[in-house]
Every structure is written in C-alpha cells, then in structure tokens.
Amino acid sequence: MGKKALLTYALAAGVLIGPLSTAGWAAEGHAQADPRPVGVVESRAPLNVREKPTVYSDVVKQLHPHERVLLSCQKRGGWVDGNPVWYRLHGSKGWVSARYVHNLQPVRPC
Structure with missing residues (x-):
C-alpha cells in the first residue's frame, strides 16, 4: 500500500x-485537564440560554441539540418539567435548565 x-x-x-x-x-x-464540567444539550429543538435561572428571564442566546458546553456551577431556580436545577455556563452570563442539559461530571454549587 x-x-x-x-x-x-x-x-x-x-x-x-x-x-x-x-x-x-x-x-x-x-485543554484535557480543564477542571470545568462538560454538559451536553439534550433537547430536540434549540435550547434557550436565560439571563437568570428562570423561564421568565430574557433569552440571551440559544444552544443546539447535542452541543457540548462548559458548566461553571449549579443552583436552584425556576422549575422546568419537575427539575429546579439550573447550570451557569462558563464564559457567559447565561443559565440553562438542567432538565435539558446532561452533566458529564459533577457540577459544584454556585
């Protein structure tokens, strides 16, 4: 050959x-040694990134289905389909509902 x-x-x-x-x-x-946890968007449609951890907050951007994102921390916020946990995105002021993001590593509290 x-x-x-x-x-x-x-x-x-x-x-x-x-x-x-x-x-x-x-x-x-x-970097492979990046300490921030990774999450994967688990939705069929674009996922809204909110200014605050509630569905009543303004949308600041959207994420695509199956997109990988870096997560900074988690906190309780508005309930989404029985889940009150929200993740703050690293490098952004935005929040996403944990109902639609699967964390691949543990996420520290904010």
Missing part, C-alpha cells in the same frame, strides 16, 4: 473517530 493511500486512511479514521474521543474535544481549543 502506498504512502498516499495510508495517509488517506489515517485522515478518514481521524475524521470519524476524532470528535468522539477526548483528543477531538481537546483539539477544539479545550
């Missing part, structure tokens, strides 16, 4: 495997 074919296979494997591995996450500008 030629060098060009090997390179093509290696690149294809990297494209398929990279985003699913921790190396793919680190390659997107996030």
